[in-house]
Amino acid sequence: MMPLDGRPILTAAAMRAAEEQIIATGTSVSALMERVGAAVAAQVRRLAGDQEVLILCGPGNNGGDGYVAARLLAAAGQRVRVAATGAPRSDAAIAARHAWGRDVEALGAAAPAPVLVDALFGTGLSRGLGTDVAGALARLAAAAALTIAVDLPSGAATDDGRLLSPVPDYDLTLALGALKPSHLLQPAAARSQRVIVLDIAVPVASEASVLARPRLSAPVVDAHKYSRGMVAVVAGAMPGASVLAATAAARGGAGYVLLLGGASDRVPHAIVRRRFDAAAIADKRIGALLVGPGLGRDERARERLEAALATDRPLVIDGDALRLLTPQKLAARKGPMILTPHAGEFDALFGADAGSKIDRARHAAAASGATIVFKGPDTVITAPDGGVVVALAASSWLSTAGTGDVLAGLVAARLAVNGSNAMPDPLAAAAEAVWLHGEAARRAGPAFIADDLARHLPEAIAACL
Ligand SMILES: NC(=O)C1=CN([C@@H]2O[C@H](COP(=O)(O)OP(=O)(O)OC[C@H]3O[C@@H](n4cnc5c(N)ncnc54)[C@H](O)[C@@H]3O)[C@@H](O)[C@H]2O)[C@@H](O)CC1
Numbered sequence: 001m002m003p004l005d006g007r008p009i010l011t012a013a014a015m016r017a018a019e020e021q022i023i024a025t026g027t028s029v030s031a032l033m034e035r036v037g038a039a040v041a042a043q044v045r046r047l048a049g050d051q052e053v054l055i056l057c058g059p060g061n062n063g064g065d066g067y068v069a070a071r072l073l074a075a076a077g078q079r080v081r082v083a084a085t086g087a088p089r090s091d092a093a094i095a096a097r098h099a100w101g102r103d104v105e106a107l108g109a110a111a112p113a114p115v116l117v118d119a120l121f122g123t124g125l126s127r128g129l130g131t132d133v134a135g136a137l138a139r140l141a142a143a144a145a146l147t148i149a150v151d152l153p154s155g156a157a158t159d160d161g162r163l164l165s166p167v168p169d170y171d172l173t174l175a176l177g178a179l180k181p182s183h184l185l186q187p188a189a190a191r192s193q194r195v196i197v198l199d200i201a202v203p204v205a206s207e208a209s210v211l212a213r214p215r216l217s218a219p220v221v222d223a224h225k226y227s228r229g230m231v232a233v234v235a236g237a238m239p240g241a242s243v244l245a246a247t248a249a250a251r252g253g254a255g256y257v258l259l260l261g262g263a264s265d266r267v268p269h270a271i272v273r274r275r276f277d278a279a280a281i282a283d284k285r286i287g288a289l290l291v292g293p294g295l296g297r298d299e300r301a302r303e304r305l306e307a308a309l310a311t312d313r314p315l316v317i318d319g320d321a322l323r324l325l326t327p328q329k330l331a332a333r334k335g336p337m338i339l340t341p342h343a344g345e346f347d348a349l350f351g352a353d354a355g356s357k358i359d360r361a362r363h364a365a366a367a368s369g370a371t372i373v374f375k376g377p378d379t380v381i382t383a384p385d386g387g388v389v390v391a392l393a394a395s396s397w398l399s400t401a402g403t404g405d406v407l408a409g410l411v412a413a414r415l416a417v418n419g420s421n422a423m424p425d426p427l428a429a430a431a432e433a434v435w436l437h438g439e440a441a442r443r444a445g446p447a448f449i450a451d452d453l454a455r456h457l458p459e460a461i462a463a464c465l
């Protein structure tokens with residue numbers, strides 16, 4: 001099975017444009033639908049065995065894919081029935097239903113089958129399903145042992161992951177040609193246990209892709225602690241958070257980690273502690289300056305943040321520091337910056353606009369000139385130049401105190417390491433950090449605490465060498 005790592009992510013409009021290009025070169029919609037139906041039928045046949053299959057067909061081309069798959073499954077000897085919302089409307093779907101040539105049941109009256117294939121709506125969904133259709137889908141899905149969605153679970157908005165009407169749980173979604181945002185964005189992504197991309201020979205390209213395992217290298221043979229990448233962590237009112245971040249920076253591959261101004265005495269000996277002052281943070285050897293974890297929001301916090309902004313060092317801004325900023329202030333600063341907000345911090349800084357998480361993160365990066373790591377169960381990373389990376393859902397055990405501090409330290413480490421060889425590439429550094437964080441969580445298993453996470457970082461790095 002092809003992994004999803006690194007695959008392009010296309011909006012409904014971009015997917016339609018890709019299909020139109022193929023159609024313009026002489027492939028008919030029906031030929032494309034035949035290709036899709038065959039690929040869907042092959043997957044269903046592989047999973048269904050000799051169980052009966054019920055295919056639900058909608059009025060558009062998603063329904064057309066369902067009729068083609070039904071015909072090919074029946075021809076291959078599979079027991080298959082079709083139920084539909086009504087007559088198909090597009091020419092290709094009308095032809096596909098005609099070619100099916102057998103009985104089509106009314107959706108509301110259809111009896112369940114052990115294998116349910118949802119070909120009701122795909123990228124053309126424009127509103128929530130009517131109550132009758134959503135009710136029938138829920139009833140038939142609940143009675144099935146295996147549920148498969150063609151392209152998208154019906155009711156999930158393609159581009160932003162919203163549920164426009166109730167969506168049942170699917171065992172598998174067969175994404176046609178490319179992933180769409182809602183295969184990764186919540187809450188829609190959680191509706192399907194697995195996603196497989198079916199190749200339908202439509203060339204797809206996008207600025208947005210799925211976070212892939214990074215390729216990292218061991219330090220060069222003549223490396224020393226400063227050349228490896230130096231991180232300075234600004235401490236504040238809650239020193240534990242900055243210690244977690246500094247520890248993660250050290251475990252994340254940095255050669256030298258400085259903790260500036262913290263009061264905690266439980267600091268690993270490898271981390272160098274110093275007083276916070278303007279000279280300490282202006283050190284040209286600092287490859288990444290981290291401000292925010294445990295900073296607080298008092299006057300001292302503001303002063304430390306201002307001092308950090310005034311340096312020309314690559315800057316990672318997290319936690320409390322994000323509450324003390326404006327996009328304009330960030331845009332006025334020169335030098336690479338990475339911001340790591342969760343949803344509350346993002347809304348406070350950039351506004352709680354509607355729109356997909358990808359679009360919001362993209363606008364925030366353009367407005368601030370910073371690379372944005374918009375955290376959550378569907379972390380989105382965006383760069384000011386338009387690059388987008390979306391992470392697959394990581395361990396839900398990450399939803400515990402301190403894991404954000406670990407991520408911030410790790411982002412700083414990767415930025416410093418990455419900048420020690422060349423011009424820092426904040427998008428690549430952020431992507432490395434998010435991947436390593438997710439991998440460390442996976443290796444830590446259930447019910448870990450943030451302190452454990454840092455201990456699993458070396459294993460996560462080893463998986464990338
Ligand atoms: N465009 C193409 O060339 C191809 C598209 N393919 C398939 O076609 C799908 C997209 O096809 P369509 O654009 O026809 O879209 P859909 O099949 O997703 O549905 C669109 C139709 O449903 C109606 N509709 C939308 N929301 C509704 C709602 N809530 N209740 C009732 N009716 C609703 C629309 O008015 C339209 O008639 C893809 O997801 C994919 O499965 C494939 O067949 C390959 C070829």
Ligand SMILES: [K+]
Nearest residue numbers: 118121150152
């Ligand atoms: K569907």
